Amino acid sequence: MNNTIKLAVHGAAGRMGQRVVALASGADTVDDTSGFTVVGAIDHSSHPKIGQDAGVVAGVRSLDVPVSADWPEKAEVVIDFSLPEAFDACVARCVSAACPLVVATTGLSDQQKESLAEAAQTIPIVWAPSMSLAVNLSMRMAQQITKALRDVAGGVDIEILERHHRFKADAPSGTALKFGELIADAMNADDPVKHVHGREGHTGQRSRNEIGYHAIRVGDNPGEHTIVFGMLGEKIELNVAASNRDCYASGALAAAKWLMRGNDGGPMPAGLYNMFDVLGMADADA
Numbered sequence: 001m002n003n004t005i006k007l008a009v010h011g012a013a014g015r016m017g018q019r020v021v022a023l024a025s026g027a028d029t030v031d032d033t034s035g036f037t038v039v040g041a042i043d044h045s046s047h048p049k050i051g052q053d054a055g056v057v058a059g060v061r062s063l064d065v066p067v068s069a070d071w072p073e074k075a076e077v078v079i080d081f082s083l084p085e086a087f088d089a090c091v092a093r094c095v096s097a098a099c100p101l102v103v104a105t106t107g108l109s110d111q112q113k114e115s116l117a118e119a120a121q122t123i124p125i126v127w128a129p130s131m132s133l134a135v136n137l138s139m140r141m142a143q144q145i146t147k148a149l150r151d152v153a154g155g156v157d158i159e160i161l162e163r164h165h166r167f168k169a170d171a172p173s174g175t176a177l178k179f180g181e182l183i184a185d186a187m188n189a190d191d192p193v194k195h196v197h198g199r200e201g202h203t204g205q206r207s208r209n210e211i212g213y214h215a216i217r218v219g220d221n222p223g224e225h226t227i228v229f230g231m232l233g234e235k236i237e238l239n240v241a242a243s244n245r246d247c248y249a250s251g252a253l254a255a256a257k258w259l260m261r262g263n264d265g266g267p268m269p270a271g272l273y274n275m276f277d278v279l280g281m282a283d284a285d286a
């Protein structure tokens with residue numbers, strides 16, 4: 001009996017969608033990401049790969065599943081790596097089909113985040129700007145370092161540098177923003193933390209209560225984040241870098257599997273989850 005999880009990939013012809021299709025089809029796995037059958041490969045109707053076999057597009061083998069603008073009937077779970085413009089229809093479709101969803105797309109508007117929370121009242125959703133194990137672990141480490149240094153004599157300046165490929169559409173990265181949100185919480189400052197995006201001109205001295213963000217776009221970098229904790233006399237740099245996109249693809253597949261099988265073999269109930277939940281780091285002493 002075939003009891004693999006029937007997976008639809010939204011944004012299947014994109015850089016990430018192709019790696020999800022490849023790993024889900026059992027090719028090039030970096031860990032145990034088998035256990036899926038790709039039943040749907042959805043992309044925009046204008047994409048040049050529409051009609052071609054999704055496995056061939058992903059550079060693996062024929063899967064007998066064409067890249068299509070139509071949604072498959074039989075998907076049990078959806079992984080979305082697309083664009084904010086494509087997001088609303090994807091969520092609406094998953095809600096109407098009562099289908100669990102992994103959202104990896106970044107650059108969502110506040111309104112889209114609200115609609116995600118609303119959808120999560122009906123279906124289980126994992127939403128995270130980075131599906132990478134190393135990134136999520138680094139987020140926990142950044143929270144710990146911030147707590148340890150926030151009252152240091154002379155103060156600590158925290159800046160977030162991110163590097164991505166030249167094709168990336170949003171800046172700063174969703175991951176950088178998430179690092180900033182978690183660090184701001186851990187700063188536990190009396191006044192609201194200011195999020196400063198780049199600096200230019202006569203900026204004056206840096207204030208104590210800010211986090212700086214710097215987005216670098218270079219070549220084919222699949223994603224790198226450096227959190228600088230600068231003090232007077234010394235500094236710490238926390239660097240986490242992907243060598244290729246499979247850390248994100250395998251993380252998204254782990255999230256899809258977790259939605260279907262949970263921690264004890266049963267499906268997760270409706271709710272909005274993140275990668276800390278999937279990785280068992282939700283209760284970490286952050």
Ligand SMILES: NC(=O)C1=CN([C@@H]2O[C@H](COP(=O)(O)OP(=O)(O)OC[C@H]3O[C@@H](n4cnc5c(N)ncnc54)[C@H](O)[C@@H]3O)[C@@H](O)[C@H]2O)C=CC1
Nearest residue numbers: 011013014015016043044082086104105106129130131248
């Ligand atoms: N959470 C995570 O771990 C990661 C998130 N991302 C995010 O995933 C998203 C996709 O990244 P890439 O694959 O590099 O981009 P990409 O541009 O290569 O792929 C996006 C795909 O979505 C498709 N698309 C556009 N409109 C659509 C529609 N209406 N319906 C269906 N598909 C549609 C595009 O044709 C394209 O094939 C970005 O927001 C990126 O920031 C990327 C890597 C890791």
Ligand SMILES: O=C(O)C1=N[C@H](C(=O)O)C[C@H](O)C1
Nearest residue numbers: 106129130168173174175223
């Ligand atoms: O667009 C990308 O490539 C990536 N986007 C995500 C983000 O915006 O944080 C995650 C990863 O860094 C790669």
